[in-house]
Amino acid sequence: MEGMDKIKKDILAEITSLRENPYTVPEGHFNDLKAQVRRPRKEPVVTLWGKLAPYASLAAVFVSVFAAGSLLFNRNELEITQEDYFLFSENYLETYEMDDAYHIADAEIGDNDIIEYLIYTGITAEEIEMSE
Amino acid sequence: MTDKEIIQLYSDGREEEAFNGIVDAYTERLYWHVRRFLCCHEDTNDLVQDIFIKIWAALPTFRGESQLFTWIYRIATNEVLNHLRKQKFKALVSLDSASEIFCRKIDEDPYFNGDHLQRELHKAIQRLPEKQRIVFSLRYFDEMKYEEISEITDTTVGALKASYHHAYNKVKDDLLKIL
Numbered sequence: 001m002e003g004m005d006k007i008k009k010d011i012l013a014e015i016t017s018l019r020e021n022p023y024t025v026p027e028g029h030f031n032d033l034k035a036q037v038r039r040p041r042k043e044p045v046v047t048l049w050g051k052l053a054p055y056a057s058l059a060a061v062f063v064s065v066f067a068a069g070s071l072l073f074n075r076n077e078l079e080i081t082q083e084d085y086f087l088f089s090e091n092y093l094e095t096y097e098m099d100d101a102y103h104i105a106d107a108e109i110g111d112n113d114i115i116e117y118l119i120y121t122g123i124t125a126e127e128i129e130m131s132e
Numbered sequence: 133m134t135d136k137e138i139i140q141l142y143s144d145g146r147e148e149e150a151f152n153g154i155v156d157a158y159t160e161r162l163y164w165h166v167r168r169f170l171c172c173h174e175d176t177n178d179l180v181q182d183i184f185i186k187i188w189a190a191l192p193t194f195r196g197e198s199q200l201f202t203w204i205y206r207i208a209t210n211e212v213l214n215h216l217r218k219q220k221f222k223a224l225v226s227l228d229s230a231s232e233i234f235c236r237k238i239d240e241d242p243y244f245n246g247d248h249l250q251r252e253l254h255k256a257i258q259r260l261p262e263k264q265r266i267v268f269s270l271r272y273f274d275e276m277k278y279e280e281i282s283e284i285t286d287t288t289v290g291a292l293k294a295s296y297h298h299a300y301n302k303v304k305d306d307l308l309k310i311l
Contacts, residue, residue, distance in 0.1 A: 022246025037184040125220035
């Protein structure tokens with residue numbers, strides 16, 4: 001009776017077997033795991049294009065912005081009719097069918113990507129739960 | 133191989149050997165550290181492999197300002213926390229809470245060899261908030277010093293003591309309910 005009272009007072013300290021590890025692994029598991037994590041790790045080979053690509057992208061963005069700005073500036077000097085605008089949007093603006101949009105979303109962004117993004121931005125599951 | 137020998141190998145430019153030394157010395161310890169949080173053997177295996185990839189990638193940033201052991205545990209614990217956060221998001225769209233999912237994993241785990249009380253203890257730990265779970269596990273099972281846990285979790289010793297105290301009482305109360 002006294003022993004039970006003692007256990008009830010602090011079960012985590014009194015029952016020492018609770019500190020023991022109850023989990024097990026298949027036989028020889030750690031040797032396999034060590035072999036897996038020891039696989040040769042090669043540094044990714046960076047090609048010349050790999051080094052230049054970010055700068056090339058940046059230059060392309062500047063050129064595009066400049067070209068778009070010049071085009072708009074020049075067009076604003078003219079009188080644009082509704083028909084002009086319609087033709088411009090038909091010819092120059094890319095349009096997607098809704099099916100394509102779903103297809104793109106399915107192919108490229110999965111639940112894990114969204115979760116990674118939310119964690120990256122510091123949003124917690126609790127915050128989403130509270131906002132529902 | 134000791135931590136000192138591993139660091140010496142790395143300073144001598146023998147990175148691959150140093151990494152292999154880490155793999156030999158830490159695979160088993162990290163596995164058990166992670167398993168207590170993830171419960172499931174397969175999930176633990178995957179995460180331990182990810183942790184070693186992170187360790188390999190981060191090795192050049194190790195400056196020796198902290199002990200190698202706390203530096204490695206810090207990477208591992210951050211990966212565990214990230215995994216737990218992902219599980220919480222996944223639980224949002226399921227009918228069960230993240231802790232219920234982990235408790236079910238304990239029940240379904242063919243590699244769980246504990247008795248009824250041990251099972252209930254590990255389920256009670258899954259019901260703790262993430263940080264309390266980390267502190268409780270490192271202190272109760274690994275008997276780590278608060279100063280070491282402080283380095284691993286980047287939390288003050290005072291805050292850790294308070295967290296452990298709350299976690300200890302919650303787990304104790306949960307176990308007393310089933311006695």
